[in-house]
Amino acid sequence: MGVALEHPSNYITTKLRQAVNWGRKYSLWPMPYGTACCAIEFMGTVGAFTDISRFGAEAVRFSPRQSDLLLVAGTISYKQAPILKRIYAQMAEPKWVVAMGVCASSGGFYDNYGTVQGIDTLIPTDLYVAGCPPTPENLLSALVQLQERVDREGLEVLKERHRDSQIA
Amino acid sequence: MTAKSLELLQQRFGAELVEVDDYLGDASVTVRKSAVHEVLAFCKDEPTLRCDLLLDIAGVDHPEREERFEVVYLLRSLQTGTRLRLKTTVADGDAVSTVSDLWRSANWAEREVYDLYGVRFEGHPDPRRILCHHEFEGHALRKDYPIGKGQMCYVPEALLTDQQVEGSHALDVESRSGQLQNVDGEIASDLLAINLGPSHPAMHGALRVEALLDGETIVDARSEIGYLHRCFEKEAEDHTWQQIIPYTDRLNYVSALTNNVAYVHAVEKMLQLEVPERARVIRVIVSEMGRIMDHLVCVGTNLVDIGALTNFWYFFNAREYMYEVVERLCGERLTTSYTRIGGLYRDLYEGFESDLRFALTKVAEGVKDVTGLVQRNRIFMDRAIGVGAMSAEDAIDWGWTGPCLRSTGVDYDVRKAFPYLGYETYDFDIPVGENGDCYDRILCRIEEIHQSMRIIDQALKRLPDGPIQSPDRRVALPPKDEVYNSIEGMMNHFKLVFEGIQVPAGEAYGFIEGANGELGFYIVSDGSGNPYRMKVRPPCFPIFSSFTELVKGQMVADAIATLGGLNIIAGELDR
Ligand code: SF4
Numbered sequence: 001m002g003v004a005l006e007h008p009s010n011y012i013t014t015k016l017r018q019a020v021n022w023g024r025k026y027s028l029w030p031m032p033y034g035t036a037c038c039a040i041e042f043m044g045t046v047g048a049f050t051d052i053s054r055f056g057a058e059a060v061r062f063s064p065r066q067s068d069l070l071l072v073a074g075t076i077s078y079k080q081a082p083i084l085k086r087i088y089a090q091m092a093e094p095k096w097v098v099a100m101g102v103c104a105s106s107g108g109f110y111d112n113y114g115t116v117q118g119i120d121t122l123i124p125t126d127l128y129v130a131g132c133p134p135t136p137e138n139l140l141s142a143l144v145q146l147q148e149r150v151d152r153e154g155l156e157v158l159k160e161r162h163r164d165s166q167i168a
Numbered sequence: 169m170t171a172k173s174l175e176l177l178q179q180r181f182g183a184e185l186v187e188v189d190d191y192l193g194d195a196s197v198t199v200r201k202s203a204v205h206e207v208l209a210f211c212k213d214e215p216t217l218r219c220d221l222l223l224d225i226a227g228v229d230h231p232e233r234e235e236r237f238e239v240v241y242l243l244r245s246l247q248t249g250t251r252l253r254l255k256t257t258v259a260d261g262d263a264v265s266t267v268s269d270l271w272r273s274a275n276w277a278e279r280e281v282y283d284l285y286g287v288r289f290e291g292h293p294d295p296r297r298i299l300c301h302h303e304f305e306g307h308a309l310r311k312d313y314p315i316g317k318g319q320m321c322y323v324p325e326a327l328l329t330d331q332q333v334e335g336s337h338a339l340d341v342e343s344r345s346g347q348l349q350n351v352d353g354e355i356a357s358d359l360l361a362i363n364l365g366p367s368h369p370a371m372h373g374a375l376r377v378e379a380l381l382d383g384e385t386i387v388d389a390r391s392e393i394g395y396l397h398r399c400f401e402k403e404a405e406d407h408t409w410q411q412i413i414p415y416t417d418r419l420n421y422v423s424a425l426t427n428n429v430a431y432v433h434a435v436e437k438m439l440q441l442e443v444p445e446r447a448r449v450i451r452v453i454v455s456e457m458g459r460i461m462d463h464l465v466c467v468g469t470n471l472v473d474i475g476a477l478t479n480f481w482y483f484f485n486a487r488e489y490m491y492e493v494v495e496r497l498c499g500e501r502l503t504t505s506y507t508r509i510g511g512l513y514r515d516l517y518e519g520f521e522s523d524l525r526f527a528l529t530k531v532a533e534g535v536k537d538v539t540g541l542v543q544r545n546r547i548f549m550d551r552a553i554g555v556g557a558m559s560a561e562d563a564i565d566w567g568w569t570g571p572c573l574r575s576t577g578v579d580y581d582v583r584k585a586f587p588y589l590g591y592e593t594y595d596f597d598i599p600v601g602e603n604g605d606c607y608d609r610i611l612c613r614i615e616e617i618h619q620s621m622r623i624i625d626q627a628l629k630r631l632p633d634g635p636i637q638s639p640d641r642r643v644a645l646p647p648k649d650e651v652y653n654s655i656e657g658m659m660n661h662f663k664l665v666f667e668g669i670q671v672p673a674g675e676a677y678g679f680i681e682g683a684n685g686e687l688g689f690y691i692v693s694d695g696s697g698n699p700y701r702m703k704v705r706p707p708c709f710p711i712f713s714s715f716t717e718l719v720k721g722q723m724v725a726d727a728i729a730t731l732g733g734l735n736i737i738a739g740e741l742d743r
Contacts, residue, residue, distance in 0.1 A: 037421035079301040112399040
């Protein structure tokens with residue numbers, strides 16, 4: 001943060017965008033949309049060994065209303081498609097979407113009649129995490145990348161992005 | 169046993185039987201469609217057969233035949249040990265009479281055959297699709313349905329229709345004179361329909377239940393599965409035998425190692441292939457590792473659902489140590505793909521034994537901590553004892569196997585009843601419960617972790633040296649100097665690489681004790697490089713089918729506790 005200390009102990013000055021982004025990036029509240037094997041690795045990431053709370057994202061919320069990071073972990077079937085869309089629509093702005101694992105990213109090795117070939121055919125997706133399943137380290141690295149991106153985003157840009165992606 | 173039961177059926181139903189067969193020791197009878205119900209009822213009631221367990225119903229499609237569909241019933245007797253397969257054929261558009269009045273497990277199994285093949289079952293109480301969504305057109309496992317033809321679903325299905333809500337309401341008002349009255353005191357409240365899942369933290373994967381509540385009590389419930397239908401069976405028909413192994417990881421992703429073993433076990437049965445002793449012992453070790461990890465996850469998450477979060481950390485830490493061993497062994501933590509037809513992907517690495525023993529001490533510590541925290545814990549006991557209880561007869565009728573069945577007091581375990589991989593030579597006990605409630609299920613699983621550790625200990629001690637892959641040329645690549653120096657060797661290599669393993673035509677059912685019950689593969693081969701039909705018998709499919717019955721009359725919170733203890737893994741439930 002571009003911080004200028006004028007009166008050492010009383011206040012700091014910065015840009016609004018930076019202050020807001022700083023707050024946002026270290027308090028991403030994930031909503032795990034966990035359907036399959038990847039969800040088990042997500043649990044591993046939350047667990048004590050890799051401890052996602054070091055990155056400020058441990059406040060796992062299972063309500064889309066309370067979270068700003070939709071973490072799609074697992075295969076999405078066509079049967080789930082309307083549900084995933086609805087959950088995305090229920091989240092309040094600003095919101096980000098991470099596709100964890102190859103299934104969520106592209107259907108993975110399930111190229112068949114039941115599997116959606118990537119969640120980006122349903123909802124706008126910010127980040128894809130490779131792996132089947134991604135290791136916890138891999139997921140954490142994705143989280144850090146997302147934080148960097150959040151930090152760069154302007155307030156206006158963010159609004160634009162999601163206006164474009166309004167879904168039915 | 170096989171010969172005797174076939175003889176008995178022949179005597180009784182001579183004219184109705186079209187074909188009798190015992191290829192690879194699997195007794196198989198084909199009967200006329202009109203006699204299916206009668207013959208199955210006979211198999212169930214006849215004292216020398218007593219097929220009390222209907223394991224599964226599978227469909228097979230032969231488009232070139234006049235009666236194109238086969239419906240296959242897999243029967244088992246827990247009392248007499250009879251194993252029987254009953255088949256019938258049915259033309260497109262025709263119906264078979266339902267057997268859901270004989271076994272309750274038939275209900276969902278028949279729905280699945282209807283969904284995937286379009287075979288109707290006359291008299292079925294709930295003839296809906298089950299795996300594919302309600303807007304799906306066509307029947308996915310028919311040979312003429314293209315594997316890649318996805319169909320979008322736009323509106324989620326409503327499970328409880330308005331009429332059903334009305335109906336239950338009327339029912340409820342009627343029964344208010346009875347036991348339901350003191351649920352809410354005197355004030356009659358409206359019924360409330362709530363939806364749990366498929367994205368709900370306590371739903372353990374993509375399951376969905378819609379419940380009708382009177383206050384906190386569940387008056388009626390419907391469940392829906394298929395949200396994780398990844399078309400394993402269709403994919404299997406599209407891949408070579410060896411390529412299917414990675415798909416088996418993702419059936420029950422919590423105990424992938426056990427699944428790997430189950431699949432190759434079934435294929436090797438069809439190939440009549442013996443694997444070297446070292447590979448067999450290693451397979452025992454990895455299956456038990458799979459079982460331990462499965463139970464750790466199941467019990468850990470079940471306790472979280474009840475509100476005991478600490479135990480989750482204890483168990484997941486222990487599991488992390490196990491994962492490290494697994495990762496070193498297979499290169500992956502979760503999706504292991506460790507076995508191969510005829511052997512293993514690779515041998516144990518150096519230091520495996522000490523790593524595993526260390527991990528197991530950590531597991532033992534975790535189990536000790538958790539047992540200490542919960543076993544005599546008043547809060548836990550109040551939440552778990554008597555909750556979601558099932559009687560032994562009902563459990564069998566529903567098709568339960570595994571720890572859930574054992575918690576009701578039935579000591580059925582494939583490792584003891586139909587030993588494979590030399591399990592008969594290991595010294596271990598089968599823990600059983602008494603009441604079949606949530607408490608017993610958790611304690612059974614915890615005790616099984618101890619037993620699995622005993623087995624691993626014995627296996628590590630006896631682990632012989634030797635090859636880990638069968639030298640049989642039908643499945644193993646020839647040594648390099650043979651490939652370079654002889655035409656046979658080169659052809660052999662070429663064929664195996666380009667065409668894959670060829671499994672002789674025929675059908676068989678191979679099964680083992682998975683972490684969650686009997687895990688079986690019913691395989692039909694036409695002698696080509698791909699399976700013609702591969703039906704998985706997942707243990708949690710029949711278990712989850714009984715869920716709504718189990719929770720009726722209970723509180724919502726109890727339903728959550730019950731679900732966790734059943735250990736439903738969506739990957740194998742929906743396949
Ligand atoms: S990416 Fe792999 S591990 Fe993740 S859900 Fe898909 S199959 Fe499972």
